[in-house]
Amino acid sequence: MKNVIHVKPQQMINAFLVFFVVHTTQIGVGIHGFQRIIYQESKQDAWFSVLVIGIVSHVIVIVMIKTLEMYDSHDLYGINREVFGTWIGNFINVIYFFYCSVAFFSVLINYIEVIQTWIFPLLSTWFISATLLLLVIYTFLGGLRVIVGVSFFSFMLAFWLIFVLVFPLQYSDPQSLFPILESKFIDILKGAKAMTFTIIGFEILYIIFPFVKDKKNIRKPVHYGLLVTTLMYLAVILVSLTYFSGEQLSKTIWATLSLFSIVQFPFLERFEFLAVCFWMLIILPNLCLYVWAAHRGLTGMINISAKKFIWLFSCIVLLLTFFIKSRIQINSINNIFGQVAFYIVFIYPLFLYVLALVKKKLTS
Amino acid sequence: MGTPKFMSKMRIEKNAKTYSRKKEKMGRSPMSNKFFKNMFKKKESKQQAQSDSSSLKNKSINNHSHDKKLISPDKAKFISLIEKESNNPSDLKTKFITEDYTLFYIENLVDSRVLNKHILPVVLKNPNSSPSELKFQLQIPEANMTENLELAILELFSGAALIHKNGYPTVLLAKINTRESRSLSAPENESQVIGSQVGFNESLSTNESLVRRYIRTPDLYIKKLTVGKISNTTVSILYLKSIASEEMVQTLQQRITDLKIDALLDSSFLAEMIDDNSLSPFPQMLLTERPDRFCDGLLNGKLGILVDGSSMAVICPHSFIEFFQSREDQNLRWPIASFLRLLRFSAVFLSIFLTPLYVAALTFHYEVIPQSLLVPLSESRALVPFPPIIEALLLELIIELLREAGARLPTKVGQTIGIVGGIVIGTAAVQAGITSNILIIIVALSALASFTTPSYMMGNVIRAIRFPIIILAGFWGFYGIMLGFCFLLIHLIKQSSLGTPYTAPFYPPRWVDWRDSIIRLPLPLTNLRPTSSRAKKRKKYEEEPIDPEKS
Numbered sequence: 001m002k003n004v005i006h007v008k009p010q011q012m013i014n015a016f017l018v019f020f021v022v023h024t025t026q027i028g029v030g031i032h033g034f035q036r037i038i039y040q041e042s043k044q045d046a047w048f049s050v051l052v053i054g055i056v057s058h059v060i061v062i063v064m065i066k067t068l069e070m071y072d073s074h075d076l077y078g079i080n081r082e083v084f085g086t087w088i089g090n091f092i093n094v095i096y097f098f099y100c101s102v103a104f105f106s107v108l109i110n111y112i113e114v115i116q117t118w119i120f121p122l123l124s125t126w127f128i129s130a131t132l133l134l135l136v137i138y139t140f141l142g143g144l145r146v147i148v149g150v151s152f153f154s155f156m157l158a159f160w161l162i163f164v165l166v167f168p169l170q171y172s173d174p175q176s177l178f179p180i181l182e183s184k185f186i187d188i189l190k191g192a193k194a195m196t197f198t199i200i201g202f203e204i205l206y207i208i209f210p211f212v213k214d215k216k217n218i219r220k221p222v223h224y225g226l227l228v229t230t231l232m233y234l235a236v237i238l239v240s241l242t243y244f245s246g247e248q249l250s251k252t253i254w255a256t257l258s259l260f261s262i263v264q265f266p267f268l269e270r271f272e273f274l275a276v277c278f279w280m281l282i283i284l285p286n287l288c289l290y291v292w293a294a295h296r297g298l299t300g301m302i303n304i305s306a307k308k309f310i311w312l313f314s315c316i317v318l319l320l321t322f323f324i325k326s327r328i329q330i331n332s333i334n335n336i337f338g339q340v341a342f343y344i345v346f347i348y349p350l351f352l353y354v355l356a357l358v359k360k361k362l363t364s
Numbered sequence: 365m366g367t368p369k370f371m372s373k374m375r376i377e378k379n380a381k382t383y384s385r386k387k388e389k390m391g392r393s394p395m396s397n398k399f400f401k402n403m404f405k406k407k408e409s410k411q412q413a414q415s416d417s418s419s420l421k422n423k424s425i426n427n428h429s430h431d432k433k434l435i436s437p438d439k440a441k442f443i444s445l446i447e448k449e450s451n452n453p454s455d456l457k458t459k460f461i462t463e464d465y466t467l468f469y470i471e472n473l474v475d476s477r478v479l480n481k482h483i484l485p486v487v488l489k490n491p492n493s494s495p496s497e498l499k500f501q502l503q504i505p506e507a508n509m510t511e512n513l514e515l516a517i518l519e520l521f522s523g524a525a526l527i528h529k530n531g532y533p534t535v536l537l538a539k540i541n542t543r544e545s546r547s548l549s550a551p552e553n554e555s556q557v558i559g560s561q562v563g564f565n566e567s568l569s570t571n572e573s574l575v576r577r578y579i580r581t582p583d584l585y586i587k588k589l590t591v592g593k594i595s596n597t598t599v600s601i602l603y604l605k606s607i608a609s610e611e612m613v614q615t616l617q618q619r620i621t622d623l624k625i626d627a628l629l630d631s632s633f634l635a636e637m638i639d640d641n642s643l644s645p646f647p648q649m650l651l652t653e654r655p656d657r658f659c660d661g662l663l664n665g666k667l668g669i670l671v672d673g674s675s676m677a678v679i680c681p682h683s684f685i686e687f688f689q690s691r692e693d694q695n696l697r698w699p700i701a702s703f704l705r706l707l708r709f710s711a712v713f714l715s716i717f718l719t720p721l722y723v724a725a726l727t728f729h730y731e732v733i734p735q736s737l738l739v740p741l742s743e744s745r746a747l748v749p750f751p752p753i754i755e756a757l758l759l760e761l762i763i764e765l766l767r768e769a770g771a772r773l774p775t776k777v778g779q780t781i782g783i784v785g786g787i788v789i790g791t792a793a794v795q796a797g798i799t800s801n802i803l804i805i806i807v808a809l810s811a812l813a814s815f816t817t818p819s820y821m822m823g824n825v826i827r828a829i830r831f832p833i834i835i836l837a838g839f840w841g842f843y844g845i846m847l848g849f850c851f852l853l854i855h856l857i858k859q860s861s862l863g864t865p866y867t868a869p870f871y872p873p874r875w876v877d878w879r880d881s882i883i884r885l886p887l888p889l890t891n892l893r894p895t896s897s898r899a900k901k902r903k904k905y906e907e908e909p910i911d912p913e914k915s
Binding site: 013014016017115119120123128131135138139142145146149150152153156264265266267268269270271273274276277278280281284 | 728729731732733734737840841842843845846847849850851853854855857858867870871872873
């Protein structure tokens with residue numbers, strides 16, 4: 001059991017905080033415009049797709065926790081090494097490391113694109129990316145407790161945004177949801193698969209598990225976190241489906257932001273200006289947790305200090321953002337990443353669980 | 365695969381080593397270990413202080429506590445010794461009472477009334493008694509014998525009279541120092557409407573007695589330390605022995621004894637020296653001049669520090685949100701107290717973000733302002749020649765200058781400053797066309813909001829951090845404001861106060877403590893001490909039924 005992670009009690013977090021971790025990692029840039037992608041597949045039954053992927057995520061999490069409990073105090077990287085041996089295990093870990101890094105990168109460039117499109121067309125990419133990276137570095141160097149703290153406050157301070165949906169609800173027409181279940185079942189599943197990029201994030205559980213103080217109580221917060229996310233997506237998709245016409249929805253890239261733009265207060269109009277900037281608080285835990293997960297993977301393989309790693313990582317990410325120029329590039333990155341993420345987040349845990357079971361049976 | 369195994373073996377060995385080292389450490393009781401360390405350090409620092417005040421030659425002696433300078437039994441020798449060690453200042457008085465008895469004291473440090481009435485007659489009456497006999501005959505509260513010359517000198521300079529008898533190698537220390545301090549007055553910086561109206565003053569003994577009068581129990585423990593190589597300032601740590609966390613007391617004491625400073629003139633200096641992150645602008649310990657606020661902290665399991673010569677007491681650990689709580693909140697009915705707390709806390713947000721929002725909206729985001737509001741805004745700004753950021757910075761600067769001038773000037777002149785400021789800013793600036801009316805309202809509002817913070821230190825921080833955020837807003841609009849906000853948030857999460865989280869009770873969440881944080885629920889519901897003070901006893905009192913008649 002050489003892959004056991006020894007965590008000092010000060011670095012541990014309470015189980016119920018995993019609720020915030022799971023939820024805030026799931027909600028990120030995907031929610032800005034997932035409606036169009038699902039609508040292309042399952043039309044007005046898009047909300048079924050959300051429901052399906054929500055339920056699937058619950059199932060996957062059950063499997064994840066079962067696997068993790070089999071190897072107490074291991075994270076995914078440790079389990080990989082334990083199950084596949086050092087060489088193949090490390091190879092998979094490298095893939096997972098790159099997965100986390102690409103997740104980080106795609107969240108970053110998507111947010112940069114939203115900022116540039118909606119508010120500051122002339123603000124340079126490198127500036128936005130450098131400032132965000134500095135915030136990430138500052139958080140990351142505080143350790144896991146600070147990262148979890150950021151995700152806690154991110155949830156607490158941004159939760160009210162969901163109630164802003166009341167404004168577009170006034171103009172929505174429930175008729176556009178009908179006829180229900182007209183799409184083929186396979187289309188609904190395709191829509192669910194297209195949701196991958198939006199709903200992933202709960203795989204952070206694999207990495208954060210050894211850092212949880214009371215591991216027995218972890219199920220409840222994780223499932224509540226998933227449930228809140230699913231309900232939130234469901235609310236957003238239902239409002240979007242009823243507010244926009246089908247034709248409109250398939251042409252709106254950031255449907256959620258378009259929903260925000262009709263919000264009006266006596267002292268404030270064009271709410272999306274505020275919302276897009278406020279979104280920084282929502283993507284911050286995303287970025288921090290992914291880079292933390294990547295760091296966990298790397299420290300298992302090579303000896304690198306957290307400080308060195310984060311600066312190196314940030315520099316590379318900053319350089320890479322220079323190559324991203326157009327919407328098409330970002331879209332293709334999202335698509336490819338979504339495809340890969342589907343296998344890593346939804347298929348691999350099942351595979352790993354079965355293998356771990358078999359291995360345990362064989363050795364005992 | 366040979367090397368990894370070897371490596372792991374090495375690691376195991378290493379682990380074993382560290383483990384054994386740990387065990388060794390654990391073997392000795394950590395408590396007593398620390399205690400002795402502290403004792404030793406204290407002695408050392410005291411000796412160092414003396415060596416500085418006496419002569420450089422003695423420095424080598426100080427390292428060996430065995431070779432203490434002893435008191436010479438011979439009268440003439442002793443006099444020359446005292447004069448040499450004390451550098452013979454002009455206020456050192458040497459008085460020969462009888463043939464054998466000699467009295468030394470520093471003029472103005474000793475109470476001459478006591479000296480004339482209770483010491484001189486007694487010595488004159490019993491010229492033949494030995495110093496130890498004399499000790500019991502003197503009618504003064506504190507008299508000690510010592511053979512240690514350094515201690516005698518130190519006591520001489522803190523207001524004791526030395527009585528030496530020819531032929532005896534000891535000296536009698538009669539502590540008759542004068543206690544000059546200003547009378548107790550209402551706390552000026554932390555006034556409140558309902559509640560006691562007394563504040564600490566500069567005398568340590570008065571402050572201690574004030575606390576003792578609020579908390580009359582042997583449980584109130586006072587630990588005295590000496591800080592400062594030159595100033596030899598007395599610092600008292602106060603806590604309730606059955607409530608305060610032992611570990612925290614140790615940490616605090618360690619931090620104070622580890623200080624290597626020349627002089628300690630004020631408690632705020634001490635607070636900044638011993639807090640967790642001296643780089644942060646946010647104070648991590650509360651400075652208060654209210655004994656009731658101080659005692660409230662002690663009763664909640666926190667630790668208090670009193671510094672001789674300083675009218676501000678230190679309370680730690682103190683979380684961020686507690687800086688916005690006033691002692692008065694406990695004296696008001698809970699809905700009112702909750703309302704006031706919410707008001708104060710929203711005032712913080714207003715104070716930090718209102719001006720930046722104005723700057724950002726007018727520089728970049730005209731779209732967010734509704735049309736009905738945009739018309740008066742642009743009308744008032746029509747004549748202003750500056751961009752919003754310059755306009756805002758200028759006005760904020762004027763307000764800060766007014767505040768600073770008001771704080772520095774004597775009260776009589778201070779009032780005129782208010783009038784001048786009011787007229788200049790209120791009317792002249794607008795008529796001259798350098799600012800808009802609306803910005804004046806905003807700036808005045810945010811200045812007003814920053815003054816509602818019950819802690820002056822925290823109020824200053826709130827006002828200061830507004831400036832970088834205005835600049836961020838001027839360059840990058842809402843995005844810049846959000847950058848500032850996120851940075852502040854992360855910064856606050858990172859801080860700690862004496863090892864406890866600064867953002868308590870919000871993060872890490874202690875749901876029960878939320879009852880007495882940004883709001884205050886009725887007293888029966890807030891009977892627990894805050895988790896962050898790690899008190900030994902969690903309950904302050906048994907829960908009472910909220911509605912006595914029904915139960």
